[in-house]
Amino acid sequence: MRILILKAAVIALSSLVLLACGSGESRVAQGNREGILHYGNGTEPQGLDPHVVTGIPENHIVRALFEGLTVKNPWTLEPEPGVAQSWDISEDGRIITFHLNPEARWSNGEAMTARDYVWSWHRALNPAMGNQYAYMLYPVKNAEAFATGKLQDFADVGVKALDSQTLQVTLTEPTPYFIQLMDHYSTFAVHRATLEKFGKATDRFTQWTRVENIVGNGAFRLKEWKLNRRITIAKSDTYWDRENVKLNGVVFYPTENISSEERMFRAGQLHYTQTIPLDKIPVYRAQKNSAYVNSPYLGTYYYLLNINKPPLDDVRVRQALSMAIDREKLNRTVLHGVNVPAYSITPPDTLGYYPPKLFGHDVEQARQLLADAGFPDGQGWPGLELTYNTSESHRKIVVALQQMWKEALNIDVVLSNQEWKVYLDSVDEMNFQIARRGWIGDYVDANNFLDLFLCGGGNNNTGFCDPYYDELIMRRAPQATNREERYAIFREAETLLMQQMPIIPIYTYTSNHLIHPSVQDMPSNLMDSLNLKYVWLDENWESAQ
Amino acid sequence: MWRFIGYRLLQAIPVILAVITVTFFLVRAAPGGPFDSEKAVIPEVRAALEAQYRLDQPLLQQYAAYLGDLAQGELGPSFKYPGRSVNELIAAGLPVTAELGFYALLVAIIIGGVAGVIASLKPNTAQDYIPMSVAMIGICMPSFLLGPLLVLVFGIYLDWLPVSGWGDIPGDKILPAITLGSTYAAYIARLSRAGMLEVMSQDYIRTARAKGLPEWQVVTRHALRGGLIPVVAFLGPAFAGLLSGSFVVETIFQIPGLGRFYVQAAFNRDYTMILGTTVFLSTLIVLFNLLSDILAAWMNPRLRAQFREQ
Numbered sequence: 001m002r003i004l005i006l007k008a009a010v011i012a013l014s015s016l017v018l019l020a021c022g023s024g025e026s027r028v029a030q031g032n033r034e035g036i037l038h039y040g041n042g043t044e045p046q047g048l049d050p051h052v053v054t055g056i057p058e059n060h061i062v063r064a065l066f067e068g069l070t071v072k073n074p075w076t077l078e079p080e081p082g083v084a085q086s087w088d089i090s091e092d093g094r095i096i097t098f099h100l101n102p103e104a105r106w107s108n109g110e111a112m113t114a115r116d117y118v119w120s121w122h123r124a125l126n127p128a129m130g131n132q133y134a135y136m137l138y139p140v141k142n143a144e145a146f147a148t149g150k151l152q153d154f155a156d157v158g159v160k161a162l163d164s165q166t167l168q169v170t171l172t173e174p175t176p177y178f179i180q181l182m183d184h185y186s187t188f189a190v191h192r193a194t195l196e197k198f199g200k201a202t203d204r205f206t207q208w209t210r211v212e213n214i215v216g217n218g219a220f221r222l223k224e225w226k227l228n229r230r231i232t233i234a235k236s237d238t239y240w241d242r243e244n245v246k247l248n249g250v251v252f253y254p255t256e257n258i259s260s261e262e263r264m265f266r267a268g269q270l271h272y273t274q275t276i277p278l279d280k281i282p283v284y285r286a287q288k289n290s291a292y293v294n295s296p297y298l299g300t301y302y303y304l305l306n307i308n309k310p311p312l313d314d315v316r317v318r319q320a321l322s323m324a325i326d327r328e329k330l331n332r333t334v335l336h337g338v339n340v341p342a343y344s345i346t347p348p349d350t351l352g353y354y355p356p357k358l359f360g361h362d363v364e365q366a367r368q369l370l371a372d373a374g375f376p377d378g379q380g381w382p383g384l385e386l387t388y389n390t391s392e393s394h395r396k397i398v399v400a401l402q403q404m405w406k407e408a409l410n411i412d413v414v415l416s417n418q419e420w421k422v423y424l425d426s427v428d429e430m431n432f433q434i435a436r437r438g439w440i441g442d443y444v445d446a447n448n449f450l451d452l453f454l455c456g457g458g459n460n461n462t463g464f465c466d467p468y469y470d471e472l473i474m475r476r477a478p479q480a481t482n483r484e485e486r487y488a489i490f491r492e493a494e495t496l497l498m499q500q501m502p503i504i505p506i507y508t509y510t511s512n513h514l515i516h517p518s519v520q521d522m523p524s525n526l527m528d529s530l531n532l533k534y535v536w537l538d539e540n541w542e543s544a545q
Numbered sequence: 546m547w548r549f550i551g552y553r554l555l556q557a558i559p560v561i562l563a564v565i566t567v568t569f570f571l572v573r574a575a576p577g578g579p580f581d582s583e584k585a586v587i588p589e590v591r592a593a594l595e596a597q598y599r600l601d602q603p604l605l606q607q608y609a610a611y612l613g614d615l616a617q618g619e620l621g622p623s624f625k626y627p628g629r630s631v632n633e634l635i636a637a638g639l640p641v642t643a644e645l646g647f648y649a650l651l652v653a654i655i656i657g658g659v660a661g662v663i664a665s666l667k668p669n670t671a672q673d674y675i676p677m678s679v680a681m682i683g684i685c686m687p688s689f690l691l692g693p694l695l696v697l698v699f700g701i702y703l704d705w706l707p708v709s710g711w712g713d714i715p716g717d718k719i720l721p722a723i724t725l726g727s728t729y730a731a732y733i734a735r736l737s738r739a740g741m742l743e744v745m746s747q748d749y750i751r752t753a754r755a756k757g758l759p760e761w762q763v764v765t766r767h768a769l770r771g772g773l774i775p776v777v778a779f780l781g782p783a784f785a786g787l788l789s790g791s792f793v794v795e796t797i798f799q800i801p802g803l804g805r806f807y808v809q810a811a812f813n814r815d816y817t818m819i820l821g822t823t824v825f826l827s828t829l830i831v832l833f834n835l836l837s838d839i840l841a842a843w844m845n846p847r848l849r850a851q852f853r854e855q
Binding site: 046047130135204255257424457459 | 575577578581582584586589590591594596622625627628629634637638696700701704708710711714796799802805809812814
């Protein structure tokens with residue numbers, strides 16, 4: 001009996017091996033033939049409700065299943081028509097009128113109306129909803145008051161359906177980036193009847209986003225959702241611009257292990273990887289017709305300085321620490337030259353805005369500043385602790401910084417790594433001296449980086465507070481009449497910020513992907529914004545090369 | 546026998562209750578909460594979220610409510626995946642992990658059992674040392690090393706097997722099963738060698754040989770049953786260990802199992818998910834231990850006799 005089981009098992013195992021050897025065509029080759037993109041999406045999405053989710057993997061799927069009033073063009077990032085076929089902005093910049101495309105349909109065939117937006121924004125801003133991205137709609141008049149419970153009547157919020165095809169939005173201040181925000185999922189419309197069928201509008205736990213229930217309005221519809229395995233979407237036959245959608249479908253894979261993701265790519269299981277392990281970059285760079293794509297990304301990697309705690313309460317110490325860092329060398333060695341050294345918070349060329357560069361790598365001046373602050377050649381240095389969240393790449397950087405500070409300034413810095421949530425707690429409680437931080441822009445505008453450092457701002461986390469800085473960002477920039485004037489005000493504010501140095505910028509992020517040569521019209525852009533509508537797969541990519 | 550089982554089941558209740566209590570208060574004592582993220586959450590939003598998950602109530606009240614739900618088999622909504630209940634997530638992950646565990650155990654028994662028996666037949670010779678050294682390497686080699694190594698050789702260089710997935714591409718279950726099973730194969734090899742050595746020196750083996758039976762029949766017919774008792778006793782905890790410890794293999798091969806949920810839940814501070822999986826897995830461990838004790842008793846005539854006397 002036992003022998004029999006053993007024999008059966010051996011036969012079963014070996015037949016499996018044989019079976020596997022027989023499968024010739026890779027998933028990518030099959031996908032190219034069938035017009036199905038196999039996409040490494042980082043992690044399993046939390047969900048697909050546009051007013052609940054918060055992450056990047058969610059963003060990729062939600063923006064394929066739903067479409068905003070406007071859509072970012074993936075080449076230029078300029079807004080182009082989505083559900084709205086056009087929009088007018090009043091002379092004072094405060095009233096925006098969206099004209100909906102009469103062909104815009106929900107995936108169940110119903111026409112989309114301006115009332116869908118009024119109802120959806122009511123939901124997105126409802127305090128009971130707990131929508132973490134409700135602030136995307138704060139430029140709308142009274143939206144913030146409603147979202148924070150200070151205003152009860154939604155009728156006072158600046159959004160109105162003039163008729164079924166016309167949506168009028170009233171803003172508190174002219175907000176040049178507001179049109180861009182219409183491509184953020186928290187401003188998307190959701191299908192009221194579907195939601196109400198499965199629960200209360202503000203209920204986070206309903207099942208309306210399940211495959212059999214969901215109604216969207218995007219270029220694709222949800223076909224299959226296998227938890228932690230894959231999410232499959234297929235081209236929608238109700239989408240207004242369906243003639244221009246080239247892919248037949250996309251399969252999203254949760255690939256949180258980046259080494260596995262890279263192996264999947266190499267084995268022909270993926271067209272696209274969310275990222276690439278740092279140590280693999282030199283290997284891919286050396287290849288001819290490399291699949292490796294590196295491009296600037298709207299994000300900054302920096303360190304928070306707690307300016308309430310000595311010795312960092314002295315601006316000279318903060319400047320000395322920052323100047324003693326050789327960012328070029330750090331980037332060249334530790335980071336394999338992947339990123340761009342940063343000397344300020346806003347990434348360069350943020351819609352034409354360039355941040356000021358007030359300092360560079362200057363050991364002499366750093367030593368002088370430290371001596372002026374009372375620590376000549378590191379004497380009397382009280383010690384400093386640098387907190388970062390546990391990660392191999394962060395560790396490599398902090399170790400390099402520790403060494404640079406020791407060599408340049410003769411000071412000791414203790415490194416302390418913390419598990420992610422513990423680290424978030426420490427930063428939130430201001431329970432640190434120096435802490436690692438990254439900020440990724442929600443929209444392409446310097447304001448999104450500079451308003452981090454307003455007095456008491458939720459993401460300030462440094463203790464920095466300058467009323468004049470607040471005045472520049474909150475009052476003067478919104479009232480600027482043109483882009484030059486507005487950017488000049490931003491530059492003044494950013495100069496002030498970097499003189500005070502409550503943060504040490506390290507580098508501007510870049511996005512790093514492996515993209516199969518058959519993938520066409522998936523351009524790199526500053527927001528790593530994916531618009532699957534344009535993407536297509538070239539079956540004959542080999543002859544094209 | 547029934548009294549023994551009933552007694553053991555009663556014993557399990559306080560054990561599981563203790564696990565629930567300790568886990569419940571430990572996860573809440575850990576710094577950082579489920580709604581902390583890199584972007585600041587405004588107080589109104591945080592309050593709304595906490596209210597939706599009952600976190601605004603006093604801790605003891607939350608505990609009582611949790612026990613009440615648990616008594617009805619409800620593990621609560623997940624924090625990380627709104628719209629999914631912990632029951633649903635476990636139901637999605639468990640069959641995959643159990644299947645993986647089963648194949649891994651099969652691999653472990655076949656490789657480990659054969660190696661152990663071969664080694665035991667000629668103790669302290671090359672036939673003993675070679676399989677046992679390999680077994681030792683198996684124990685020492687962590688799966689996060691063995692997995693990628695197997696993938697590189699069989700998945701990428703030889704291109705025989707898929708590098709990841711579960712049930713998507715034919716053959717994608719082989720490498721994970723071998724990776725997960727190899728550590729246990731090594732343990733089983735050592736256990737079966739020790740068990741066989743002990744049995745082979747028993748009188749009844751000498752009797753079997755004296756009857757003139759060929760050596761292979763002595764081994765398969767008479768020695769194996771007794772020699773593998775330690776292995777059987779190990780299988781229960783091993784299977785429970787495979788279920789709760791498959792996280793690394795599941796991550797390497799992108800397998801949608803329970804292990805991935807379990808570990809991610811801890812990182813996400815997904816309170817209900819941490820509790821749900823812990824309670825569920827600890828119950829399984831208790832049950833499997835009991836099961837393997839029963840099986841060992843059934844295989845061992847002496848223990849069986851003891852039960853009969855009771």
